[in-house]
Amino acid sequence: MRISPAAPAWAKPRRLLQSRHAIRGMGVLLLCILLSVGALGAMLAAPLLTMHVFDGVLQSRNGDTLLALGVAYALIVLLGGGLRYLRSALVSAATSAAGRRLQFQALGASVKGALAGDRTRGLAALRDAGEVQRLFGGAVASDLLDLMMVPAATWLLFVLHPYYGWLAIAGCVALGALGALADLTTRDLVRAASHQQARTVAALSGRLRSRDVVDGLGMLPAILRRWRPEAEQAIELGDAAHRRARAIQEIATFVSLTLQMAMICVGIWLVTYHRASPGSILASTMLAGMAASPVSRIVATWRDWSYGVVAWRRLSAFIRATDTPAPSPSPTPPVPGLQVEHLSLRTPDGLRTLVQDLDVTLAPGEVVGIRGPNGVGKSSLLRAILGIARPEAGCVRLDGEATDALPGRDGLTHRPSPIGYLPQGAQLLEGSVLDNIRRFSETAAEDAVVAAREVGAHDLIGRLTEGYATAAGHSAGLSGGQKQMVALARAFFGSPAMIVLDEPEAGLDAHLVGELRAAVARRRESGTIVLLVTHDPDSWHGIVTTWIDLSADGAWRLDTNAKGTSL
Numbered sequence: 001m002r003i004s005p006a007a008p009a010w011a012k013p014r015r016l017l018q019s020r021h022a023i024r025g026m027g028v029l030l031l032c033i034l035l036s037v038g039a040l041g042a043m044l045a046a047p048l049l050t051m052h053v054f055d056g057v058l059q060s061r062n063g064d065t066l067l068a069l070g071v072a073y074a075l076i077v078l079l080g081g082g083l084r085y086l087r088s089a090l091v092s093a094a095t096s097a098a099g100r101r102l103q104f105q106a107l108g109a110s111v112k113g114a115l116a117g118d119r120t121r122g123l124a125a126l127r128d129a130g131e132v133q134r135l136f137g138g139a140v141a142s143d144l145l146d147l148m149m150v151p152a153a154t155w156l157l158f159v160l161h162p163y164y165g166w167l168a169i170a171g172c173v174a175l176g177a178l179g180a181l182a183d184l185t186t187r188d189l190v191r192a193a194s195h196q197q198a199r200t201v202a203a204l205s206g207r208l209r210s211r212d213v214v215d216g217l218g219m220l221p222a223i224l225r226r227w228r229p230e231a232e233q234a235i236e237l238g239d240a241a242h243r244r245a246r247a248i249q250e251i252a253t254f255v256s257l258t259l260q261m262a263m264i265c266v267g268i269w270l271v272t273y274h275r276a277s278p279g280s281i282l283a284s285t286m287l288a289g290m291a292a293s294p295v296s297r298i299v300a301t302w303r304d305w306s307y308g309v310v311a312w313r314r315l316s317a318f319i320r321a322t323d324t325p326a327p328s329p330s331p332t333p334p335v336p337g338l339q340v341e342h343l344s345l346r347t348p349d350g351l352r353t354l355v356q357d358l359d360v361t362l363a364p365g366e367v368v369g370i371r372g373p374n375g376v377g378k379s380s381l382l383r384a385i386l387g388i389a390r391p392e393a394g395c396v397r398l399d400g401e402a403t404d405a406l407p408g409r410d411g412l413t414h415r416p417s418p419i420g421y422l423p424q425g426a427q428l429l430e431g432s433v434l435d436n437i438r439r440f441s442e443t444a445a446e447d448a449v450v451a452a453r454e455v456g457a458h459d460l461i462g463r464l465t466e467g468y469a470t471a472a473g474h475s476a477g478l479s480g481g482q483k484q485m486v487a488l489a490r491a492f493f494g495s496p497a498m499i500v501l502d503e504p505e506a507g508l509d510a511h512l513v514g515e516l517r518a519a520v521a522r523r524r525e526s527g528t529i530v531l532l533v534t535h536d537p538d539s540w541h542g543i544v545t546t547w548i549d550l551s552a553d554g555a556w557r558l559d560t561n562a563k564g565t566s567l
């Protein structure tokens with residue numbers, strides 16, 4: 001658990017830019033730009049053709065020329081539409097792939113956040129990833145590419161007559177200023193609405209997670225009553241931002257229409273004084289529309305931009321915060337067993353010391369019991385040893401490897417973890433009993449059966465309605481003892497070098513406790529380190545080889561002789 005600045009790849013959004021995704025992304029971007037240039041050329045040709053028809057054919061009255069120009073116009077418009085369609089298909093494929101990667105990053109950070117005790121922000125991170133994906137998955141990316149049209153159409157307007165060009169610049173500047181105004185006037189509201197929304201969703205889902213407590217004590221109406229004003233506040237903030245953005249959008253529509261009208265007026269003036277052809281009036285109106293429309297669209301979708309940017313910033317900050325620095329390599333050659341070196345722990349709020357400078361080395365095959373009064377820090381110590389809670393100081397190594405960098409912690413490594421863990425309250429995940437025991441891996445079902453037999457859970461699972469296929473998890477109908485046995489089988493699954501059990505006998509009858517004792521004794525003989533927290537030291541008499549006694553002031557005492565006798 002010593003800290004160095006390096007971090008796992010998934011946790012760094014910026015690393016996406018350095019990876020092969022970035023190279024592929026650059027290729028896609030280049031292709032999109034080429035398609036946009038093609039579409040842009042076709043679209044710009046349309047007003048010029050219109051001008052030609054108006055000026056040329058009206059004078060020559062040649063029907064064949066009119067037909068040829070009409071067909072050419074249709075083909076050009078068709079080509080432009082086809083190229084734009086190809087571009088939008090490409091953009092949406094690229095953004096959905098990037099969106100999947102982002103969801104994966106958010107999921108990894110969310111799981112890490114949950115392991116560090118911050119489930120609520122993890123949920124918000126997943127929602128933020130959705131918001132960012134919506135931003136780039138929609139028409140927004142295409143709108144950005146369409147901005148190329150602004151200088152191209154303006155340049156053509158200058159070619160027709162500089163007055164047309166200057167007028168288009170004035171219109172686009174006015175629309176751009178409206179975009180900036182939309183940002184200035186809605187930014188704070190959007191940020192507040194987005195944060196408030198994330199807070200209320202997280203708070204509600206956090207409160208509803210303990211379904212039994214909520215149902216059993218009839219707390220749902222009170223919870224919803226408490227949630228409602230918070231949710232309404234988020235909606236009001238969002239509505240206020242929406243109203244302002246909507247007003248600015250209406251002004252933008254007015255500016256666009258005025259620009260077109262002004263083009264016609266300037267055109268009529270130029271034609272009257274023989275400075276431009278009559279056809280230029282039509283062409284300039286079309287070109288002005290082309291120059292203004294990407295800017296107007298961006299102003300119209302400003303709400304998506306604002307929410308997306310706020311979500312992206314919050315998501316990046318969360319990913320950085322959950323980014324566990326990689327441990328520095330061990331300066332000493334790996335020693336088999338568990339080394340807990342000068343470990344100090346405080347409560348998550350930092351107010352109280354739980355363990356002060358614990359220094360202990362356990363050889364393979366040791367069974368260590370942790371005792372102490374309620375709230376003294378036994379579970380916290382286990383979590384620090386597992387590497388899922390950050391200690392105030394010190395480090396923990398299993399067979400020379402820091403436990404906070406073991407396989408699977410980076411969200412990428414598929415190597416099985418060398419640790420088996422039974423947390424307090426079993427904590428089965430949504431899925432079948434089999435999925436839970438084999439830790440959602442693709443390992444053969446027989447291996448899960450071996451683990452279940454080992455802890456004495458096989459017969460109990462056999463009596464479930466669908467055996468190993470029975471649904472487990474929060475919402476499933478397993479009893480407390482059944483959940484505990486499935487979770488125990490999950491902890492013993494595979495060949496972990498260390499098994500960590502938090503109150504393993506909780507909810508088990510005397511027969512199952514006996515099976516569990518025998519399983520731990522067998523693991524001791526095979527060289528597995530077992531750490532267990534218990535409130536019933538007597539039931540581990542003759543199995544535990546060392547006791548760690550914790551006391552409320554953070555002091556600890558090693559008892560290598562007590563062999564399970566109570567305090």
Ligand SMILES: Nc1ncnc2c1ncn2[C@@H]1O[C@H](COP(=O)(O)OP(=O)(O)OP(=O)(O)O)[C@@H](O)[C@H]1O
Nearest residue numbers: 117347348349354373374375376377378379380381
């Ligand atoms: N999220 C948190 N914020 C603040 N304090 C916390 C938090 N989680 C745990 N604590 C405090 O840390 C202390 C140790 O908790 P821990 O669960 O490790 O105790 P324990 O010895 O396992 O208790 P028990 O025997 O009752 O299970 C407790 O006093 C608890 O109040």
